[in-house]
Amino acid sequence: MCGVFGIHGHDEAANIAYLGLHALQHRGQESAGVVAGDRTLRRHVAMGLVSDVFDQKSLGRLPGAAAIGHVRYSTAGSSELRNAQPFLFDYAGGSVAIAHNGNLVNADELRTRLEASGSIFQTTSDTEVIVHLMAKVPEFDPVQRLIAALRQVQGAYSLVGLADDKLIGVRDPHGFRPLVIGRLKDGYVLSSETSAFDLIEAEYIRDVEPGELVVVDGAGLRSHRVATGEAAPPHFCVFEHVYFARPDSLVNGKSVYRARERMGMRLADEQPAPGDVVIPVPDSGVPSAIGYAKQAGIPFEMGLIRSHYVGRTFIEPQDSIRHFGVRLKLSPVRSVVDGKRVVVVDDSLVRGTTSRKIVKMLRAAGAREVHLRISAPPTTNPCYYGIDTPTRSELVAASHTLEEIVRYVTCDSLGYLSHDGMMAAVGVAGDVGLGYCSACFTGAYPVPLGKGGDGDLVRLRRSRV
Numbered sequence: 001m002c003g004v005f006g007i008h009g010h011d012e013a014a015n016i017a018y019l020g021l022h023a024l025q026h027r028g029q030e031s032a033g034v035v036a037g038d039r040t041l042r043r044h045v046a047m048g049l050v051s052d053v054f055d056q057k058s059l060g061r062l063p064g065a066a067a068i069g070h071v072r073y074s075t076a077g078s079s080e081l082r083n084a085q086p087f088l089f090d091y092a093g094g095s096v097a098i099a100h101n102g103n104l105v106n107a108d109e110l111r112t113r114l115e116a117s118g119s120i121f122q123t124t125s126d127t128e129v130i131v132h133l134m135a136k137v138p139e140f141d142p143v144q145r146l147i148a149a150l151r152q153v154q155g156a157y158s159l160v161g162l163a164d165d166k167l168i169g170v171r172d173p174h175g176f177r178p179l180v181i182g183r184l185k186d187g188y189v190l191s192s193e194t195s196a197f198d199l200i201e202a203e204y205i206r207d208v209e210p211g212e213l214v215v216v217d218g219a220g221l222r223s224h225r226v227a228t229g230e231a232a233p234p235h236f237c238v239f240e241h242v243y244f245a246r247p248d249s250l251v252n253g254k255s256v257y258r259a260r261e262r263m264g265m266r267l268a269d270e271q272p273a274p275g276d277v278v279i280p281v282p283d284s285g286v287p288s289a290i291g292y293a294k295q296a297g298i299p300f301e302m303g304l305i306r307s308h309y310v311g312r313t314f315i316e317p318q319d320s321i322r323h324f325g326v327r328l329k330l331s332p333v334r335s336v337v338d339g340k341r342v343v344v345v346d347d348s349l350v351r352g353t354t355s356r357k358i359v360k361m362l363r364a365a366g367a368r369e370v371h372l373r374i375s376a377p378p379t380t381n382p383c384y385y386g387i388d389t390p391t392r393s394e395l396v397a398a399s400h401t402l403e404e405i406v407r408y409v410t411c412d413s414l415g416y417l418s419h420d421g422m423m424a425a426v427g428v429a430g431d432v433g434l435g436y437c438s439a440c441f442t443g444a445y446p447v448p449l450g451k452g453g454d455g456d457l458v459r460l461r462r463s464r465v
């Protein structure tokens with residue numbers, strides 16, 4: 001749960017990166033940073049939102065025609081300044097900067113091996129493993145060093161980097177996390193999502209392919225392959241469509257808004273509800289609620305209002321803040337729900353605690369019945385590839401029946417979208433969702449955990465780092 005951005009060939013590269021990060025702020029709110037330069041690279045990172053981290057003075061100290069940026073949410077490594085990215089480090093051959101979105105499943109194993117051979121880590125982030133692997137490669141060219149390092153890691157990474165006046169973008173062989181290429185005047189831009197391109201008026205060209213590494217310099221854009229041998233099957237994260245990406249983005253070449261709307265329409269067919277009004281849990285539930293209402297022929301209304309001055313609860317790591325956050329952020333509109341049978345459409349039901357509070361709020365505002373509809377299948381497994389889902393033991397659908405969840409949440413009925421329905425909504429026909437990862441719904445992990453393997457233990461260990 002991070003966002004990355006890169007630009008090459010623009011006089012105000014750091015300013016453009018700063019704008020790009022604004023459009024990726026939903027992907028991480030704990031820290032933000034930019035590294036910019038030509039041959040000499042300079043870095044500014046700090047904890048907080050993009051608008052708090054940068055001002056004219058700090059951006060003025062980042063000259064150069066190339067820049068990379070990062071917004072961070074800590075899925076691996078603790079939330080503190082030393083883990084803020086981009087990382088900037090010096091080799092014998094020059095400086096290299098890296099910003100990373102994703103989690104490596106063999107990071108712990110590699111770290112142990114590197115430490116045994118003398119590497120001293122300064123952060124607790126997965127990304128530093130890549131840095132140390134690069135340092136051990138007997139190559140001068142930083143691109144070749146990076147490729148050699150990436151051949152040793154497993155898991156999810158979409159990276160942007162700067163080295164030797166080159167902008168580098170790379171996606172892991174499965175393509176878990178997104179990374180797109182655009183053009184801005186004579187230069188190139190890279191971003192986690194196209195929402196950043198819309199803001200800076202860049203033109204979307206294409207996605208970086210899974211397993212592809214692109215290098216941009218004065219000669220244009222060149223493409224390399226990271227992996228040797230046969231290409232791995234792609235496994236793009238379906239949860240980007242369900243919840244995480246911005247609805248105005250194209251991810252994996254598809255409109256997030258339209259995919260969510262289709263999820264809502266399919267949900268209405270699969271899980272009809274006796275309702276007088278359909279309301280979304282804003283913001284990410286809005287397109288699917290619109291789809292549900294359209295398909296079911298029930299009026300759509302905004303029955304819950306979100307305060308936009310508080311961070312998103314789902315990606316807020318401290319339990320105490322998360323529980324308090326629901327009431328702080330959502331409030332019911334009495335005139336919409338009073339005396340009505342309300343169909344509430346949300347995009348996920350993770351622990352069940354948020355839904356329970358929403359149902360309570362709606363009943364207190366006069367709702368006669370509350371029917372909860374989820375525009376995704378039950379979340380039964382944690383993610384090891386960069387999205388912050390809780391451990392399996394905390395996922396309510398992993399250990400409770402539908403009836404038990406209904407009782408816990410205190411709704412009148414509950415219905416989920418089927419796995420096939422979700423995949424069809426993102427435009428994938430067929431049984432298993434070819435080309436996508438949907439492991440948090442199925443438990444079928446495309447890349448297994450590295451040695452040491454109980455997933456919950458690995459996640460707990462990381463959360464304590």
Ligand code: SF4
Nearest residue numbers: 237239383387437440
């Ligand atoms: S496990 Fe779920 S959240 Fe993680 S990459 Fe796969 S689909 Fe995305």
